[in-house]
Amino acid sequence: MILYGLALSSPCNKVRFLLHALDIPYDFQIVNPLSGEGQSPAHLQRHPAGKIPVLDDDGFLLFESNAILRYLANKTETSFYPANPQARALVDQWLDFASIYIGDGMARVFYNRRLAPMLNREPNEALIADGLTTLDRFLPPFDQQLSKQAYLAGAGLTIADFNLLAILDPAEVAQIDLTPYPSLQQWRDGLRTRDFYTRCHKSYADAVAAMKAKT
Ligand SMILES: N[C@@H](CCC(=O)N[C@@H](CS)C(=O)NCC(=O)O)C(=O)O
Incomplete structure (x- = not known):
């Protein structure tokens, strides 16, 4: 893979x-959109708009x-994506809810606070403010959910958790304060000690430093 x-x-x-x-096991092949690699003819064959991942x-491209996430979970029949229709629907609900609102808010703040300066572009303060407003509105439901149960969609870890964890990983480097959300923070602190996370990176800040060292 x-x-x-x-x-x-x-x-x-x-x-x-x-x-x-x-x-x-998988081979992680670096395609860096920040340096234009996404638009290479080779990558455009894999993705019509040159995006990652x-x-x-x-040979099956997705x-x-x-x-x-859904493909890998379906293929392996893992409990990270339960087969029961209602349990699965709740995973989808939290997966989509996080991607649409938290993903959008985080992307606006992270891009303008961290990536724009790296690319010598002017940060857009209005988009940062808009992103922070979105996060202020939509993070509380996630915190409330995690105050009631161990994971987003119930008692077990699911692909909804991997999604939100990755979305919120840049919070520190984007100076987004999560202290108003104690249950969310506790959930995130716990997941960040797990093997699946530490095999990826020690912290998101570490991944940023490793990338800077290479460029
Ligand atoms: N909704 C897509 C978002 C993919 C995406 O926007 N990836 C960014 C990197 S995080 C990218 O490829 N940006 C380069 C571009 O838009 O050309 C997904 O979840 O896979």
């Missing part, structure tokens, strides 16, 4: 967390990180 992507990319990292948790499972 080959995963095309970058260690700084949350959509890539959610897939890497799942691959590690399932103990599936792309999974290559023995993009969109949530589709990749």
